[in-house]
Amino acid sequence: MKKILYVAGEALPFASSGGLGDVIGSLPAALTASGECDVRVVMPLYSAIGEKFRKKFEYIGSKYIRLSWRSQYCGLFRYVHKGVTFYFIDNEYYFKRYMLYGEYDDAERFAFFCRAALEILPDIDFFPDILHAHDWHAALSVIYLKQCYARLDERYSNIRALFTIHNIQYQGQYGFELLGDVFGLMPSDKEIVEYDGGINLLKGAVVCADAVSTVSPTYAKEILSPKFSHGLDSVLNLFSFKLSGILNGIDRDYYNPSKDKELFANFSTRNLDGKALCKSDLQRMLGLPEKDVPLIAVISRLVSHKGLDLVMLAGDDILKDDVQLVVLGQGDKSYEGYFESLAERYPTKCRALITYNRDLSKKIYSAADIFLMPSRSEPCGLAQMIASRYGTVPVIHETGGLYDSIKDFGCESGGNGFTFAAYSAYELLNSVNRAVGLYYGDRETFEKLRKKVMRVDFSWKQSALSYLELYNSILN
Numbered sequence: 001m002k003k004i005l006y007v008a009g010e011a012l013p014f015a016s017s018g019g020l021g022d023v024i025g026s027l028p029a030a031l032t033a034s035g036e037c038d039v040r041v042v043m044p045l046y047s048a049i050g051e052k053f054r055k056k057f058e059y060i061g062s063k064y065i066r067l068s069w070r071s072q073y074c075g076l077f078r079y080v081h082k083g084v085t086f087y088f089i090d091n092e093y094y095f096k097r098y099m100l101y102g103e104y105d106d107a108e109r110f111a112f113f114c115r116a117a118l119e120i121l122p123d124i125d126f127f128p129d130i131l132h133a134h135d136w137h138a139a140l141s142v143i144y145l146k147q148c149y150a151r152l153d154e155r156y157s158n159i160r161a162l163f164t165i166h167n168i169q170y171q172g173q174y175g176f177e178l179l180g181d182v183f184g185l186m187p188s189d190k191e192i193v194e195y196d197g198g199i200n201l202l203k204g205a206v207v208c209a210d211a212v213s214t215v216s217p218t219y220a221k222e223i224l225s226p227k228f229s230h231g232l233d234s235v236l237n238l239f240s241f242k243l244s245g246i247l248n249g250i251d252r253d254y255y256n257p258s259k260d261k262e263l264f265a266n267f268s269t270r271n272l273d274g275k276a277l278c279k280s281d282l283q284r285m286l287g288l289p290e291k292d293v294p295l296i297a298v299i300s301r302l303v304s305h306k307g308l309d310l311v312m313l314a315g316d317d318i319l320k321d322d323v324q325l326v327v328l329g330q331g332d333k334s335y336e337g338y339f340e341s342l343a344e345r346y347p348t349k350c351r352a353l354i355t356y357n358r359d360l361s362k363k364i365y366s367a368a369d370i371f372l373m374p375s376r377s378e379p380c381g382l383a384q385m386i387a388s389r390y391g392t393v394p395v396i397h398e399t400g401g402l403y404d405s406i407k408d409f410g411c412e413s414g415g416n417g418f419t420f421a422a423y424s425a426y427e428l429l430n431s432v433n434r435a436v437g438l439y440y441g442d443r444e445t446f447e448k449l450r451k452k453v454m455r456v457d458f459s460w461k462q463s464a465l466s467y468l469e470l471y472n473s474i475l476n
């Protein structure tokens with residue numbers, strides 16, 4: 001049985017700020033179910049992790065961990081969730097914070113976390129075959145493993161490292177003054193993490209890891225070009241032999257329209273009456289007219305790579321038709337302001353819910369007819385898969401994991417959504433119009449498409465197999 005240790009900054013159901021939490025909350029369970037590996041996860045014990053869970057956590061012990069000249073307390077807790085063992089690193093100074101990330105001292109917080117992830121291995125008696133680290137928050141665990149621990153201790157030198165990039169935009173960039181003082185790295189390590197006149201942790205992990213993966217095959221190709229790489233294309237090209245892409249899946253039990261308690265009503269492909277109820281109840285809740293018009297949804301972090309500039313350009317044109325638009329998300333003030341003003345200008349057609357709320361998101365996924373996801377770039381994207389599961393037909397820009405998961409209705413096999421290739425508001429509008437046109441023009445075909453979309457298998461089954469293959473290839 002292969003032993004795999006996940007090092008990650010978030011995991012559902014404990015603490016999450018986006019898609020990474022979904023993945024770390026569901027992929028380990030899918031791998032465990034294969035019976036081929038023992039996957040365990042280590043993550044910080046944030047204050048956001050509520051009492052509901054904490055009271056069930058088992059305290060294992062504590063120790064002091066060196067981080068450069070510091071010696072910091074590290075408590076360790078354990079909890080088994082869906083057959084997967086999670087370890088939580090406790091240090092209130094670092095993790096009793098308002099946010100998971102975005103604190104002034106993230107560099108130090110996650111350096112501590114990464115050291116702790118390696119330091120606890122003797123205590124939990126689990127030296128993995130593969131350390132699987134995710135995104136820049138966990139990058140230092142790979143760097144420390146290869147540059148420090150593997151050189152001194154045989155138990156660590158046998159560990160292989162896989163680093164997964166969930167979004168290359170966030171790289172962990174800092175000044176060199178942190179090299180020794182915060183990260184506790186040697187001057188000889190400088191070259192490893194050096195990029196563009198400073199420290200780049202993601203780059204360091206790419207250099208040190210035995211393999212690098214990202215969350216869709218198309219994104220794995222895209223990040224080799226400057227248009228998508230956020231500066232790292234030359235490094236990735238140099239190490240392209242390490243790089244592969246595996247499409248994420250979603251947790252089909254957590255996202256299950258026939259069982260979800262958060263929905264106004266349950267439904268399935270066999271009986272979609274509940275979906276109509278979900279829609280009218282949401283309309284009532286939001287004070288929108290309760291009528292049979294296509295309900296278009298945007299559920300997204302409101303940040304630039306999500307393609308919201310296109311929605312800003314096309315918003316008025318989309319709302320010219322007899323449709324309703326519901327937006328859920330928070331982020332950049334400019335987008336929040338735009339959607340709030342759009343809702344003010346179209347009081348009977350549009351609502352902007354500026355918040356991050358998972359329950360509400362399920363109510364909207366299940367109520368809507370059309371799901372808009374025009375991301376400029378999208379490593380994988382889960383929302384288009386979740387929307388599909390709830391019978392909401394996606395409209396997407398052909399990039400990254402969106403391209404790998406959604407094919408156009410007009411294509412030979414009939415497709416499972418509406419897609420556009422050129423990143424333009426005109427193309428977006430054209431695709432929305434095709435979807436709305438089908439809804440009004442040929443309702444029967446639209447309903448067939450809805451059912452087809454619901455049946456697409458976006459579970460982890462296939463992707464978990466691909467990860468197993470990748471683990472095997474790393475170990476051979």
Ligand code: GLC
Pocket residue numbers: 018019020023166167215248378379380381382401
């Ligand atoms: C990041 C990416 C998103 C991906 C998720 C999980 O949030 O932006 O595309 O689905 O990670 O891998």
